[in-house]
Amino acid sequence: MQKDTQIFDLINKELDRQRHGIELIASENFTSLQVMQAMGTVPTNKYAEGYPGKRYYGGCEIVDEIETIAIERLKKIFRATWANVQPHSGAQANGAVFLACLKPGEKVLGLDLSMGGHLTHGSPANFSGKTYHALFYGVKKDTGTVDYDQLEAIASKEKPKMIICGASAYSRDWDYKRIRNVADEIGAIVFADIAHPAGLIAKGLMNDPFEHCHIVTSTTHKTLRGPRGGIIMLRHDFENPWGLKDPKGNTRTMSQLLDLAVFPGTQGGPLEHVIAAKAVSFSEILSDDFTAYGKQIMSNAQAMAKAFMA
Ligand SMILES: Cc1ncc(COP(=O)(O)O)c(C=O)c1O
Numbered sequence: 001m002q003k004d005t006q007i008f009d010l011i012n013k014e015l016d017r018q019r020h021g022i023e024l025i026a027s028e029n030f031t032s033l034q035v036m037q038a039m040g041t042v043p044t045n046k047y048a049e050g051y052p053g054k055r056y057y058g059g060c061e062i063v064d065e066i067e068t069i070a071i072e073r074l075k076k077i078f079r080a081t082w083a084n085v086q087p088h089s090g091a092q093a094n095g096a097v098f099l100a101c102l103k104p105g106e107k108v109l110g111l112d113l114s115m116g117g118h119l120t121h122g123s124p125a126n127f128s129g130k131t132y133h134a135l136f137y138g139v140k141k142d143t144g145t146v147d148y149d150q151l152e153a154i155a156s157k158e159k160p161k162m163i164i165c166g167a168s169a170y171s172r173d174w175d176y177k178r179i180r181n182v183a184d185e186i187g188a189i190v191f192a193d194i195a196h197p198a199g200l201i202a203k204g205l206m207n208d209p210f211e212h213c214h215i216v217t218s219t220t221h222k223t224l225r226g227p228r229g230g231i232i233m234l235r236h237d238f239e240n241p242w243g244l245k246d247p248k249g250n251t252r253t254m255s256q257l258l259d260l261a262v263f264p265g266t267q268g269g270p271l272e273h274v275i276a277a278k279a280v281s282f283s284e285i286l287s288d289d290f291t292a293y294g295k296q297i298m299s300n301a302q303a304m305a306k307a308f309m310a
Contacts, residue, residue: 026196027168029225031281038280039227043272049263063272070275073282077202078210080233082255085278086262086270087230090195090219093262094120095127096232097215100254100261101162101189101244104131109155109188110164111146112136118168118193135160145172152182159186161242165213166193171305173197173207180212189242191215199223202285203294210235214254223297225290226281227274232258 018030043063049056052064052071067085074083087093102108108128110121115138119126122134135158137151155163163183165174176192183190192213200206200223209216216233220226237255246252246260263270284290 039277047269070279082234084232090230093217093230096261099265100257107133107160108162109135109160115139116167116169162189176209176212195219205298227277
């Protein structure tokens with residue numbers, strides 16, 4: 001077969017653009033060569049609907065090992081007891097959380113898109129805003145920090161079933177404990193989307209959402225420096241006190257509901273070549289090099305913030 005020079009020439013041009021331009025997009029990163037090498041490999045040929053040990057296809061014994069290693073490494077990074085590494089993207093991970101936790105029309109409270117929130121946190125342009133009753137809190141004009149009083153007031157008046165913390169454009173840390181206290185008053189689920197700070201949280205450089213938030217999602221390609229993708233995690237699995245049911249009407253644990261919401265709820269076959277690359281990036285995150293990398297990013301950010309305030 002002839003090599004597709006048209007596309008490979010363009011890929012080389014993109015490499016050149018990335019090498020010689022200045023990339024200042026906060027949601028982007030440069031993943032390692034071995035992560036990219038793992039991504040361009042044969043698991044892309046394999047169908048593996050289901051989960052390790054419970055697939056709908058034969059010949060999954062090797063991809064089962066790959067996916068299990070990815071899950072175990074991810075659990076170790078965040079001291080989680082359960083993780084799903086199959087979401088194709090951050091948006092897919094969030095979609096699965098909505099599907100597992102809410103019925104269409106139920107209320108969800110998130111940070112307003114115009115104040116730093118993400119499309120999948122209830123924007124009217126997104127499935128989350130079209131399918132569910134989205135309410136929003138914002139940031140304070142004078143400080144730019146989350147208006148927790150407003151969040152609390154809306155939550156106690158509207159009683160949303162789920163409160164989302166996390167953002168696409170927010171430069172401060174989160175008070176997860178306060179949000180959990182608000183949620184406990186009204187029996188709401190707390191869902192943290194840590195797509196942006198995940199790499200810093202992984203190394204203990206920012207507040208840990210896992211202690212206070214029932215469910216945590218992230219992308220893998222931002223500060224986690226892995227391949228493009230999504231993940232869902234729980235530090236504590238729980239019999240769900242909200243009485244959430246699976247599509248057959250059975251009460252399940254949160255981890256079971258989330259697994260079902262990823263597959264078959266919102267996705268088909270997992271991208272096992274990307275899961276292999278996620279596993280490689282997770283081992284990089286577990287290394288001391290990544291700790292040094294995180295500390296360097298944190299101190300650069302702090303220095304920039306100081307200079308900006310001066
Ligand atoms: C907070 C947050 N969540 C989710 C996403 C969605 O990730 P993806 O682009 O992988 O769907 C983003 C993307 O920027 C994000 O900032």
